[in-house]
Amino acid sequence: MKRFIAFLLLGIIFQNRVQAQTLAEGIVFEKRVHSFGTIKEVNGKVSYTFVFKNNGNTPVTISSINSGCGCIGNAVSKKPVPAGGKGQVTVTFNPEYKSGFFSKEIVVMSNNDKEFNRVWVEGTIIPSEKPIEHEYPYNFGSGLYLRLEVMAFGYVKAGTTKQMELHYANATDKEMNLGFVVEDNKGNLLFKNPGKIGAKAKGITSFSFTMPYLGNDDITYKVYPYVNNKKLAKPVAVKILNELNFKNKAAKPAAVTK
Structure with missing residues (x-):
């Protein structure tokens, strides 16, 4: 229950932050939704790297990756991505103590958190037998x-x-x-x-x-x-x-x- 409340509060904070930002129209992801398919809880964390292109006229920097689901975000391309260049964002999902279908939103903040974008990971978890x-x-x-x-x-x-x-x-x-x-x-x-x-x-x-x-x-x-x-x-x-x-x-x- 405490874990659920913490995730709920994180989700509210992230939502409020996003509402105060501008959509990063220059960042175009090759795909916005990745399905892990069926995964087993016992096998632990799974990761996927989203690739994006900077279609804007100025360099773009990924400032932070946020989620209210316990997903871990990591900007692989930490340096500014020039106009016309490509960058990467890796999302890691932990299936521990979860089961069934999931669909999680990850908010990608850019340019000192002034702009945002969204990607999703989804899949189905086969829970492991607990003691x-x-x-x-x-x-x-x-x-x-x-x-x-x-x-x-x-x-x-x-x-x-x-x-x-x-x-x-x-x-x-x-x-x-x-x-x-x-x-x-x-x-x-x-x-x-x-x-x-x-x-x-x-x-x-x-x-x-x-x-x-x-x-x-x-x-x-x-x-x-x-x-x-x-x-x-x-x-x-x-x-x-x-x-x-x-x-x-x-x-x-x-x-x-x-």
């Missing part, structure tokens, strides 16, 4: 991996119900039977056991909690996973905060220090 820990970082043993080890419901109002999802994965090459047992459950925490999970399969189960009307205590549960009817040593912690308890604390006058 299961990338998506499910918590190893509970017996081939079971979970995305959370603590389910924090936050504040729940008396009489209301809140839900949370628990993502799980079977890292083994065999089918497993997965269930959960709540220690000291008084019936307020409800869920459906996943049951049979295929080899290398993933899934989601939902937990719901209803805050009782009586009492204002915060509540913590230990939820033990069972794999093939075997209780695992490590529990999932479920933590619920009572909104009434929060309100009581907020209403209590702060201590006066002398």
Whole structure:
């Protein structure tokens, strides 16, 4: 998510810069769109060099290459390209953590960023198989991996119900039977056991909690996973905060220090 936001902000900055510049009509690229075709994420970065001709009457210098996609631009021809001469711009695309079709715009700035031009790279990415820990970082043993080890419901109002999802994965090459047992459950925490999970399969189960009307205590549960009817040593912690308890604390006058 942070990476996506960073790229989005870069895109907005580049767009604002381009809107303030003039189209470099003297720069004519031999092709504006290059297709990498089908590439594999595991093979890493791919590059292509765009060739352009200076059809203007004065020399032109590529000042910078910008993109909001994480593409890397490099002006191969760093010296001024004379009128009638040719220059090159290389674009490198990193397919890491991407999949499927992509089409990325690269803005080529020239003459001290006063003028701009555009080229594009596109293609289709075949993603590589990631270690299961990338998506499910918590190893509970017996081939079971979970995305959370603590389910924090936050504040729940008396009489209301809140839900949370628990993502799980079977890292083994065999089918497993997965269930959960709540220690000291008084019936307020409800869920459906996943049951049979295929080899290398993933899934989601939902937990719901209803805050009782009586009492204002915060509540913590230990939820033990069972794999093939075997209780695992490590529990999932479920933590619920009572909104009434929060309100009581907020209403209590702060201590006066002398």
